[in-house]
Structures are given as structure tokens and as C-alpha cells.
Amino acid sequence: MQPADRIAITGMGVVSPIGQEVDTYWSGLVTGASGISAIERFSTEGMRVKNGGEIKVFSDLIETGDRPFPDCRASRFLVLAASEALEMAHWHESPPEDHRLGVVIGTALGGI
Numbered sequence: 240m241q242p243a244d245r246i247a248i249t250g251m252g253v254v255s256p257i258g259q260e261v262d263t264y265w266s267g268l269v270t271g272a273s274g275i276s277a278i279e280r281f282s283t284e285g286m287r288v289k290n291g292g293e294i295k296v297f298s299d300l301i302e303t304g305d306r307p308f309p310d311c312r313a314s315r316f317l318v319l320a321a322s323e324a325l326e327m328a329h330w331h332e333s334p335p336e337d338h339r340l341g342v343v344i345g346t347a348l349g350g351i
Contacts, residue, residue, distance in 0.1 A: 253320055257273070
């Protein structure tokens with residue numbers, strides 16, 4: 240690997256059933272916490288599956304500037320995680336040059 244090929248992860252953000260911030264999520268991972276529990280968001284009557292990984296409580300109290308917060312729940316998760324990643328990376332202090340920036344987004348089941 241050449242020095243020009245190296246990458247650095249400068250910020251991360253997480254919204255998951257075991258944590259809504261990186262530290263909480265990581266703590267849950269290393270202690271073996273389970274995010275699987277009874278589904279509450281919709282009725283599971285008549286369904287074989289009653290348990291799943293669900294965000295039970297969602298704190299969307301972040302500053303979105305002059306932009307409205309998205310109506311879509313999955314988009315709210317994305318905005319919250321991205322805000323955490325930008326804060327961790329100290330983006331507001333010195334944003335990187337465009338050619339030195341990459342973003343990776345992972346999701347499961349979209350807005351379900």
C-alpha cells in the first residue's frame with residue numbers, strides 16, 4: 240500500500256436497536272447486547288414473526304440548520320447518524336477538500 244492509498248476513518252455515526260450513538264452501540268456490541276425484542280411499531284397479529292431489531296426510542300433532536308427535518312423515518316436515522324459522524328470528524332472546524340472525502344452508508348430494510 241502506497242501512502243497515497245491510505246484512508247482514515249475520521250467520523251462515524253450509528254442508529255441501531257442497541258444504540259443511537261457510536262459509544263452506546265460499541266458498548267452493546269462488546270457486551271453482547273441484543274437489539275432483538277418484541278415488535279411494537281406495528282401489529283404482528285397473524286404473523287409468524289413477533290420479534291425483530293427495532294429502534295424503540297428515537298431522539299431526533301439535532302440541528303438541521305435552515306433545512307426541515309425529513310418526514311421519512313429512515314431518512315431521520317440517516318441524518319442523525321451523519322450528524323454524529325460529522326461532529327466526530329470535526330467537520331465544522333476544517334472540512335476536507337472534496338477529492339479527499341468519502342462516505343459509506345449501511346442500512347437494513349430501508350424505511351421499514
